[in-house]
Amino acid sequence: MHSAVKYLPAEERRAMIVEAVLALAAEQNPNGITTAAMAKRMGLTQGALFRHFPNKAAILQAVMDWVTERLLAKLDEAIQEAASPLAALRAMFMTHMDFVAKHPGVPRLLFGELQSADLTPSKEVVQTFIRGYRERLHRLIEKGKADKDFAPNLDTEAAAILFIGTIQGLVMQSLLAGDVDRILHDAPRVFALYHRGIRRAQ
Numbered sequence: 001m002h003s004a005v006k007y008l009p010a011e012e013r014r015a016m017i018v019e020a021v022l023a024l025a026a027e028q029n030p031n032g033i034t035t036a037a038m039a040k041r042m043g044l045t046q047g048a049l050f051r052h053f054p055n056k057a058a059i060l061q062a063v064m065d066w067v068t069e070r071l072l073a074k075l076d077e078a079i080q081e082a083a084s085p086l087a088a089l090r091a092m093f094m095t096h097m098d099f100v101a102k103h104p105g106v107p108r109l110l111f112g113e114l115q116s117a118d119l120t121p122s123k124e125v126v127q128t129f130i131r132g133y134r135e136r137l138h139r140l141i142e143k144g145k146a147d148k149d150f151a152p153n154l155d156t157e158a159a160a161i162l163f164i165g166t167i168q169g170l171v172m173q174s175l176l177a178g179d180v181d182r183i184l185h186d187a188p189r190v191f192a193l194y195h196r197g198i199r200r201a202q
Helices: 010-027 036-041 046-050 057-082 083-103 104-113 123-147 158-176 182-198
Strands: none
Touching: 010 036, 010 104, 010 182, 036 046, 036 057, 057 083, 057 104, 057 123, 083 104, 083 123, 083 158, 083 182, 104 123, 104 158, 123 158, 158 182
């Protein structure tokens, strides 16, 4: 057992458990990750894990909470620093791609939770995340239309769905290819096509 991990404060230990789950999810099917595998990854006993979380479901919920908080915070920061709605959309797109490239276990976990037929606490967190994501997109797209940067008759809901679906498509292709870093290469070109579809005709 690693003494450096053994004697960490509770909050830091929980954060390390989340990191361990994300690392495991990047390497294998998330549905196959057991608490024994989590404990082994950290050099702990399962009992040590359960002193911080009552069960595996609580661990997965904590992971989803971590993803939601971190990614939305990064997206908000990118939006605030952008000079226009278009720049903000592009910043959101690239920030999301960068987050996935750094945390490849995240999309595996997200897709796994959404495929579940049951409404688990983790799935509820993911659904809340997607709603928050869409709300940000709606505001930016409506602002772009008001500023006459985007087509005045642009279907805001459809544009938001396409934005999210484009990201999901890029991520899925990179996972299938076993090369997550390719999304950083493909993202600028793909966003350029998205922009051509929503911009105001010159």
